[in-house]
Amino acid sequence: MGIRIICLLSVMSLGLDARPISYTGGSTIMAFSDNIKNSIYYHYSPSYKYSIGIEVIRNDYFNDNYSFLRYTYLLNRKNTENSQRNLYFQSGISSKGFDEFFYGLHGDWETRRLFIGFGLNETKRKIQDYFEQYYQIGVAPYVGDYGDLHTWIMIKAKENSLKNSWSTYPVLKFFKGNVLMEFGYSKKTEWDVHLMYRL
Template identity: 30%
Template structure:
């Protein structure tokens, strides 16, 4: 019985497991999204398709630079709930993935199955933004990881449709497997039409942040 429950839990995990959660990880029905993320921990690319307004499935490739581990995974994301208002929008996502992780370092620990689960909550108006996301990653012999990240953002002006939207943001992350477990990254977000670019610099663990999203 216990093993059956564990089996169901693991099957569910493979459906829901995840890597890094992105802003708006689910698009409109029929929409595609390209996402690139580079921060102090990793450089990653994700392309996903949304068959429905509340679900997306994508392919993720992530290079964990510190350990020189490369991860490739299928990544589904579920919009569990969206809160609507005239001036705001809030979202609660679950995301995950299942794939393989490969050690490219001189240690040559080989490959292992990787699975991860993540959660993200955000709330935003046209000039205020707050979000929290977390990821729990299991890579067998290549090591497990956990990540928590919170963001606060403020836009000095409310850009209208098609105009350049500019945000000032502060990101605080915690990664237990890093020497500097908690770090702070101020960043700028530029947003215009279907494209979003974020540029920042980690003050605690000196490294650039470059994120790009394109929706089509």
């Protein structure tokens, strides 16, 4: 609960960003909260192809706290006139030791009107290993101009092997300037909140 409050306060005071890699020389701070964990993640991008960062985590399922030293690499990007597609490799080593880590993939494809994304993560822990996956599809109800408030209506389906069940729920995403916010809710998983600020 404490870290949840810290996350929200951080967001309110700083704002937050969405992509796992920023522009070259840029950095991003994110806060994330769902039924498994609450975290704050800061990353810096020496290049647009990769980022390094620290994620501080409160894990509600295992009732413990730890951090990940994270590395994200852009495996693939396809830019066209009307779309962009990305595929990222993500990984992290835990503050609890080299035998605790995660790795996975994150991908998205978007136009100004449509969005499709997914994430797959395998986490190795001494207590118990687990696998998480999500798939997300969205549409922008209007196409905003640069500097406007942008809105996305999405559906997200996710599974965590610790809970061993899928949940599908609506998600609203808003961004304006350097701030991005994403809110999802279902009775099963309760709130799923993702906030970002690009520095």
